[in-house]
Amino acid sequence: MKILVVxxxxxxxxxxxxxxxxxxxxxxxxxxxxxxxxxxxxGVQNKIIETEFYQQDSFKIVxxxxxxxxxxxxxxxxxxxxxxxxxFKPQIIQVEQGSKSLAYTQLILLNKLLKLKARNxxxxxxxxxxxxxxxxxxxxxxxxxxxxxxIAGNLDGAKxxxxxxxxGAMEVMPQLGVDETLFLPAGKxxxxxxxxxxxxxxxxxxxxxxxxxEKGLLTLAESLAGLKKLPWKWLLVGQGKLRSHLEQKCKEWxxxxxxxxxxxxxxxEIPPYINxxxxxxxxxxxxxxxxxxxxxGWKEQFGHVLxxxxxxxxxxxxxDCGEIPHVIGDAGLVFPEGNAGVLRDCLxxxxxxxxxxxxxxxxxxxxxxxxxxxxxxxxxxxxFYKKLL
Numbered sequence: 001m002k003i004l005v006v007x008x009x010x011x012x013x014x015x016x017x018x019x020x021x022x023x024x025x026x027x028x029x030x031x032x033x034x035x036x037x038x039x040x041x042x043g044v045q046n047k048i049i050e051t052e053f054y055q056q057d058s059f060k061i062v063x064x065x066x067x068x069x070x071x072x073x074x075x076x077x078x079x080x081x082x083x084x085x086x087x088f089k090p091q092i093i094q095v096e097q098g099s100k101s102l103a104y105t106q107l108i109l110l111n112k113l114l115k116l117k118a119r120n121x122x123x124x125x126x127x128x129x130x131x132x133x134x135x136x137x138x139x140x141x142x143x144x145x146x147x148x149x150x151i152a153g154n155l156d157g158a159k160x161x162x163x164x165x166x167x168g169a170m171e172v173m174p175q176l177g178v179d180e181t182l183f184l185p186a187g188k189x190x191x192x193x194x195x196x197x198x199x200x201x202x203x204x205x206x207x208x209x210x211x212x213x214e215k216g217l218l219t220l221a222e223s224l225a226g227l228k229k230l231p232w233k234w235l236l237v238g239q240g241k242l243r244s245h246l247e248q249k250c251k252e253w254x255x256x257x258x259x260x261x262x263x264x265x266x267x268x269e270i271p272p273y274i275n276x277x278x279x280x281x282x283x284x285x286x287x288x289x290x291x292x293x294x295x296x297g298w299k300e301q302f303g304h305v306l307x308x309x310x311x312x313x314x315x316x317x318x319x320d321c322g323e324i325p326h327v328i329g330d331a332g333l334v335f336p337e338g339n340a341g342v343l344r345d346c347l348x349x350x351x352x353x354x355x356x357x358x359x360x361x362x363x364x365x366x367x368x369x370x371x372x373x374x375x376x377x378x379x380x381x382x383x384f385y386k387k388l389l
Contacts, residue, residue, distance in 0.1 A: 204276055221234075
């Protein structure tokens with residue numbers, strides 16, 4: 001089976017693990033991933049990345065010249081992609097830029113013009129309803145009409161495309177899995193605890209991610225402010241523009257001395273911090289301040305940090321924003337987004353019930369290992385491809 005995947009996501013090696021595993025599931029599988037030759041991710045890593053060719057047995061990364069360096073929807077590729085398609089002759093073409101992307105349209109057209117007869121598959125994260133105007137509406141209709149299969153990163157994303165008229169094959173699974181060799185139960189690092197001022201009796205409430213309003217950090221701070229009688233510390237790992245305002249609120253609510261800020265930590269360095277936690281909280285909240293060319297709003301599309309914590313046997317609490325309840329299932333606690341009172345009750349249950357917390361940790365671990373490792377996702381993906389061929 002020859003599989004061609006197109007996405008800017010795989011300019012980073014750590015994101016390629018699922019497809020490396022897929023390439024080795026069966027002897028006849030070949031995976032070639034097309035990435036933009038130059039890409040500017042934005043955010044923390046706000047510089048242009050120049051990608052390089054990489055090969056490991058039947059797995060390849062092939063940089064192709066591109067015409068947009070920082071817009072997913074406008075990304076398209078140069079003429080060198082034609083030669084690659086002619087030589088590789090894929091049976092599966094999977095473009096991970098959403099239903100409205102020009103890159104997907106480009107690959108659909110090349111598939112037809114070169115008479116490859118490959119199955120066209122798109123991946124999407126988008127999980128809020130939207131209305132499109134001409135010509136974007138025509139572009140999406142064309143893309144969906146020529147789609148053989150869709151992989152949605154969440155249940156809402158799948159429902160939205162079905163509401164927009166797609167009736168074909170559909171699979172719901174995240175784009176990236178958890179590396180269980182990196183995120184695993186390891187106990188608390190005593191040296192790191194001392195460095196951060198965490199005492200053995202402290203119940204560590206953790207957050208990992210962007211310090212922005214839509215991540216619900218003000219709700220979490222308000223919840224913790226109502227639990228001052230219990231011995232806890234709040235460990236925040238990440239960075240973002242909300243920090244100064246959040247520090248001000250923590251001071252106002254009298255919890256500054258219990259708050260620990262850790263910035264500039266690479267993904268590979270995150271596991272020891274997660275293993276310091278007694279629970280991890282993802283209190284995301286739906287926001288309609290975020291805008292793109294074709295849609296308005298944001299809600300949690302998956303919550304990858306949840307499965308990383310679950311793989312470490314750390315109990316998780318999440319809001320009911322977006323995909324979070326479906327990721328957690330019955331292996332953690334879920335509260336209504338923005339509801340500080342219910343979140344406070346969830347935290348108190350874990351702080352005062354160590355056996356209950358340990359049980360949630362065990363259940364979360366089993367759920368992560370069964371459903372969300374790169375191995376599990378690679379096997380799920382291969383089954384989906386086989387249904388289409």
